[in-house]
Amino acid sequence: MHAFPTDHFLDIPSVRSHVVDWGGPADAPAILFIHGLNLTANARVWSLAAPTLAQKFRVMALDLRGHGLTPSPSDDDFSFEALCGDMQSVCDQLGLGRPIVVGHSWGGDVALQYAARQVDGAAGAVILDGGFVGINRVMTWPQAEQMATPLRTCTRLAEVQDLAKYWLREFYSAEVFELIMGGFEVRADDTVSPRLAHHNQLTIARAQWQQNPDTLYAQVKCPALFLPCLPPEGHDPMPKQYLAWKQNRMALVQTVMTNARIKWLEDSIHDVHLQRPELVAACIGDFAQEIFSTR
Secondary structure: OOOOOEEEEEEEOOEEEEEEEEEOOOOOOEEEEEOOOHHHOOHHHHOOOHHHHOOOOEEEEEEOOOOOOOOOOOOOOOOHHHHHHHHHHHHHHHOOOOOEEEEEOHHHHHHHHHHHHOOOOOOEEEEEOOOOOOHHHOOOHHHHHHHHOHHHHOOEHHHHHHHHHHHHHHHOOHHHHHHHHHHEEEOOOOEEEEOOOHHHHHHHHHHHHHOOHHHHHHHOOOOEEEEOEEOOOOOOOOOHHHHHHHHHHHHHHHHHOOOEEEOOEEOOOOOHHHHOHHHHHHHHHHHHHHHHHOO
16 A cells, blocks of 8 residues: 555546545555546545555546546547546456446446446445436436536635535545645636536536437446445435435336346435545445455
8 A cells, every 4th residue: 555646647539537546455456446526536546545455455536538537539439438447448458357336426437337348347235325326317417517617616726615515524634625726727816727627527517318228238248336325314415306316217227127136325425535535445445356356
């Protein structure tokens, strides 16, 4: 395990990708983290959970194209196919073999797509309060767009800080805010902008909204662990239909994914890896230990 993570910059097709590396024992099986959007849109948001897992596993996190220190591609292609291709190229260059891919929120959608598309690419998938595909059945596109782009009016550092405090509430800290700011460019006059351009975020949100659960879930053949969150009373700023939608999706997962298990995380906010990193690390570690011990 590295006391401080190291950075890799990999020249893969289409985009030079940034990877944060927490190390791990020599020849240990790998875990690859995939971040979400908005306040958690960079690889370093895994910094609170990753060091614990790096005691037993080789642990890395990828800045997806257009996020963190990975630039946007020249063609602005943010399709799931392109994202999964980046992940496969990163795994190949770093010699990760078949890692367990762990994704949060939108990153959970990406991890799910990777497990479905790259049949031999993942030993397992952990979906942290994400992977709730099929939102187009319960929300219109304007509703989904509004929910997916809360940063559209944030132009100053203090505005991002206020939004972080609103979402995280009592779980906000200066340490957590520093991790969040890895997804932003901060200028000398304290104006800010997300590293992911707004028009590209809309492209991503549209692709999320259009995901088809009836085919996607059934295509995942590797073991999968879903960790949906149940927020503390009075702590959920998301629309009320969001929880019902999550419950509906998990019922579908139980029906069509024979290799999946679901563990609801109670008293856990959407960004639970920032709130309860020890719990998240324990759930991932137990799942990974079980998978790799049987290989």
